[in-house]
Amino acid sequence: MDSQNASYNVGQAKGQAQEKASNMMDKASDAANSAQDSMQQVGQQMQEKAQGAADSIKSALNSKN
DSSP: OHHHHHHHHHHHHHHHHHHHHHHHHHHHHHHHHHHHHHHHHHHHHHHHHHHHHHHHHHHHHHHTO
16 A cells, blocks of 8 residues: 555656646746737837937928928
8 A cells, every 4th residue: 555655646746746847837938928028019119219210300301401
């Protein structure tokens, strides 16, 4: 019986470790996706600001003509 209990306990520990690893991978994936979304938003904001600056320059140059 002792070897069966030991085997069962090892199986339980292995299952718990796999579940924890899976949860950690899910959290890492979520963090990576969140970072990617944030970077895309920053990129979009930078693009909009650059376009606004370019439009301002065009307007200033056109008003001098």
